[in-house]
Amino acid sequence: NTVMCVVGARPNFMKIAPIMAALEGSVPLSLVHTGQHYDTRMQTLFFQQLGIPEPDINLEVGSGSHSWQTAEIMQRFEPVVEAATPAAVLVVGDVNSTIACALVAAKRQIPLIHVEAGLRSFDRSMPEEINRILTDQLAQLLFTTERTARENLLREGVEERRIHFVGNVMIDSLLKHRSKAVAPREILLRSKGDAGVDACTSGYAVLTLHRPANVDDAPTLRSILSLLQQVSERIPVIFPVHPRTAAALERSGLHQVLEQMSGVLCMPPVGYLEMLGLMNKARLVLTDSGGMQEETTALGIPCITLRDNTERPITVEEGTNTVTGIVPERVLSVLEDILATGGKAGRIPELWDGRAALRIKEALLEWIR
Numbered sequence: 278n279t280v281m282c283v284v285g286a287r288p289n290f291m292k293i294a295p296i297m298a299a300l301e302g303s304v305p306l307s308l309v310h311t312g313q314h315y316d317t318r319m320q321t322l323f324f325q326q327l328g329i330p331e332p333d334i335n336l337e338v339g340s341g342s343h344s345w346q347t348a349e350i351m352q353r354f355e356p357v358v359e360a361a362t363p364a365a366v367l368v369v370g371d372v373n374s375t376i377a378c379a380l381v382a383a384k385r386q387i388p389l390i391h392v393e394a395g396l397r398s399f400d401r402s403m404p405e406e407i408n409r410i411l412t413d414q415l416a417q418l419l420f421t422t423e424r425t426a427r428e429n430l431l432r433e434g435v436e437e438r439r440i441h442f443v444g445n446v447m448i449d450s451l452l453k454h455r456s457k458a459v460a461p462r463e464i465l466l467r468s469k470g471d472a473g474v475d476a477c478t479s480g481y482a483v484l485t486l487h488r489p490a491n492v493d494d495a496p497t498l499r500s501i502l503s504l505l506q507q508v509s510e511r512i513p514v515i516f517p518v519h520p521r522t523a524a525a526l527e528r529s530g531l532h533q534v535l536e537q538m539s540g541v542l543c544m545p546p547v548g549y550l551e552m553l554g555l556m557n558k559a560r561l562v563l564t565d566s567g568g569m570q571e572e573t574t575a576l577g578i579p580c581i582t583l584r585d586n587t588e589r590p591i592t593v594e595e596g597t598n599t600v601t602g603i604v605p606e607r608v609l610s611v612l613e614d615i616l617a618t619g620g621k622a623g624r625i626p627e628l629w630d631g632r633a634a635l636r637i638k639e640a641l642l643e644w645i646r
């Protein structure tokens with residue numbers, strides 16, 4: 278009667294940590310890591326900092342095209358499920374590991390639990406949107422982070438009794454670890470020396486960028502860099518560069534353009550506590566990440582989302598987020614507003630209170646019974 282938890286990529290780790298901690302002792306647990314992310318900076322560090330138990334099994338799938346990666350995870354996950362016959366498989370988020378393991382569970386008729394269900398960008402060109410829709414169709418038990426998710430699920434024919442609004446487990450992690458966040462000074466000193474610290478004394482912005490739509494196409498990436506140049510003339514920008522983005526910059530020769538921008542402080546991807554520290558003290562965050570839109574809302578830090586849409590509308594309606602796309606006029610006008618007034622005030626969304634994993638535990642125990 279084990280609940281088999283699955284992780285694969287960076288944004289999964291801060292979600293699974295509080296769930297496993299809450300279920301520990303009440304339900305037999307196992308952890309499967311697909312190996313979608315494998316670098317020290319993309320995963321090892323997160324296991325350590327978040328106190329996630331050592332995975333029972335690592336499928337070591339690595340990188341490839343979306344279809345290859347999804348298919349390969351399925352092939353490697355099926356014998357694991359077959360041998361262990363878990364009572365349920367629990368997946369989080371919307372990465373390729375999520376849909377791959379969800380499909381295997383469904384085909385083996387193992388009940389599936391999806392945490393962070395029902396989020397929709399309504400943009401099917403986004404790989405995660407496909408993963409979200411399909412995973413929710415396969416799940417028996419769906420845990421949601423905001424109220425719009427229930428409407429989305431009901432519209433897609435999911436039975437109401439399966440949906441539980443529990444809040445946001447990622448915010449459980451944030452609240453638990455906030456006091457241990459690494460000071461920005463420390464991070465700048467480590468990767469940029471005294472000059473880096475000096476550059477940011479009167480405030481800085483944090484940038485992350487990794488969506489295929491933004492980085493894979495060289496002309497788009499070039500126009501984002503020119504926007505970045507303009508932003509960095511107003512405020513220094515700390516930019517931890519995702520491996521996908523690093524590869525795209527290298528491929529297109531644009532890394533040279535970036536290196537010449539004196540107001541942009543590039544560094545390799547940073548750990549969870551480092552990113553928390555950077556966000557917590559930033560004047561603003563610019564990002565195309567899903568999770569960081571929510572984390573900035575929880576921290577009360579203004580966020581500019583460099584996408585045309587968001588699957589997390591509560592961060593715009595109630596939080597500190599503004600969705601601008603990569604249109605320079607829009608980004609720069611929101612930037613000026615933030616620098617002048619501090620940006621949108623925002624409030625903490627309902628049930629983002631650090632107790633989401635406990636609500637999941639209650640619902641899960643009820644469901645197993």
Ligand code: UD1
Nearest residue numbers: 286287288313314315316319340341372373404405520521
């Ligand atoms: C994946 C998720 C995305 C999530 C992101 C966070 C999907 C469809 N996408 O995108 O939702 O926001 O993770 O990071 O699942 N690479 C490394 N080391 C690693 C992992 C990847 O160098 O440990 C490089 C490889 O060149 C790889 C590329 O990054 O091809 C992309 O990795 P991949 O797992 O395919 O997707 P992400 O862009 O990270």
